[in-house]
C-alpha cells in the first residue's frame with residue numbers, strides 16, 4: 329500500500345507553528361514511507377478564506393522546504409464532486425432533505441435543553457417525503473442511530489463515540505454548498521488518503537467523518553491526532569507568546585532548517601538526540617512515535633538550534649539572508665565588507681540573523697554617535713597617544729589583513745608598555761561606537777582601511793577637544 333497523507337489548511341490566516349508542525353509530520357511520514365503527500369486548501373468558507381492567506385501558507389511551506397507531491401487542490405474548485413456525492417447519499421437513503429425552519433430548530437433545542445438533553449437534531453425529517461412549499465431544504469446525513477464509532481488513533485489511542493450522541497449533520501446548505509466535514513470526507517476518500525494527520529482539535533469531527541466516509545463506501549484511513557502546542561504559560565500558543573507565524577520567524581532571522589528541526593522535536597523524539605538533519609528526520613520519523621502530551625514551545629531552545637544551524641551553514645548561503653536583515657534595518661550592504669566576511673566573523677555570537685545584522689551594523693554604516701557611557705569610560709586622555717601611534721602604524725601597513733592588524737595593535741600597546749585592552753577597548757569604541765564587537769583585528773578588517781582611519785581620526789579629534797565634545 330502506498331502511504332498517502334495530506335495537509336489541509338483553511339486559508340484564514342498565516343501558517344502558524346501548529347499548522348507548520350502538522351504539515352511537517354504529514355510530509356515526513358509520507359517521505360519516510362516512500363509515500364505521497366497531498367496539499368489541499370480548504371477554502372469553502374468564503375467569508376473567512378482569503379487569497380492573501382493562501383499565498384501566506386504557500387510561502388510558509390515553501391520557506392520550510394516542504395514540497396508536496398500533489399496539489400494544491402482547492403476545495404472551491406471541486407464543488408461538482410461534492411454535489412455528486414451528496415446525490416449519491418440521497419439516492420442510497422443515507423442522507424435526506426430537511427425542511428425544518430430556523431424557528432422550528434430553535435424550539436426543538438429549547439425543549440431538549442429543558443429536558444436536560446444535549447441539543448441535537450432529532451431526525452424528524454428523516455421520514456418526510458413531501459417537500460415543504462417555500463422552504464429550500466438542507467441535506468442532512470442520516471447518521472447511524474445505534475452502536476458506536478471506535479476511533480483507534482495512532483497518537484491518542486482508543487476513543488469511543490456513541491452514535492446516538494452524534495447529530496445528523498447538515499452536509500449541504502439550502503443553497504447547495506457543501507459543509508466542511510463533508511468536503512473533508514469526500515476529499516480524503518477521492519484523494520485516497522491512508523493517514524489523516526491533523527491537530528487533536530479535530531478529534532470530535534472524526535466519528536462523524538468516519539460514518540460519512542463509510543456510507544460513501546470508503547475504507548477508513550488511519551487517524552493520527554497530534555497534540556496542541558502550548559506557550560510556556562501552559563496556554564494554547566498564540567500571538568500573545570510572540571512570533572507564531574512561520575514567515576515571522578523567517579523575518580526575525582531564523583533558518584528554515586532550525587525551525588524544521590525544532591518542530592519535528594515538538595511531540596516526537598528519538599532517544600535524546602536534539603539535532604536532526606532533514607535526511608535523518610526522513611529516515612527516522614514515524615508518526616507512531618509521536619507523543620500524546622501537549623508540547624511546550626520553547627523559544628530559547630529554538631534560538632539555540634538556530635545558532636547551531638547558523639554556525640554550520642556555509643557563509644555564502646547566509647550572506648543573502650544577512651543582506652535581507654540589513655535591508656530591514658534600512659542599511660545598504662554594498663556599502664560595507666563582503667557579507668560572507670561578516671557572517672564568518674559574527675556567526676559564533678549571533679543567535680539569529682537579525683541579531684547578526686544588528687551586531688554588524690558598524691561595518692555597513694557609520695555609527696551615529698558614541699554610546700556616551702562607554703565613550704566616557706574608554707575614550708580617555710591616556711589612550712590618545714596609543715591611538716595616534718596605532719594610526720601611524722596602520723597607515724604604513726601593507727594590505728589590511730587580520731594577522732597584520734592584530735600584530736599592529738599588539739605591538740603598539742607593547743611599545744607603549746600598555747596592556748592590550750588599554751588600546752583595544754578605546755579603538756573598539758572609536759570603530760563601532762560601542763564596547764562590544766568581534767575581536768579587534770576582525771573589527772578593523774570589517775570596517776576596512778579608509779573608514780577605520782577616519783573613525784580613529786574622529787575619536788582623536790574628540791580627545792583633543794576634551795571630554796565633553798563628541
Ligand code: GLU
Pocket residue numbers: 336337338370512525526527530
Ligand atoms: N482545514 C482544517 C484546519 O485548517 C483541517 C482539516 C483536517 O485536517 O481534516 O484546521
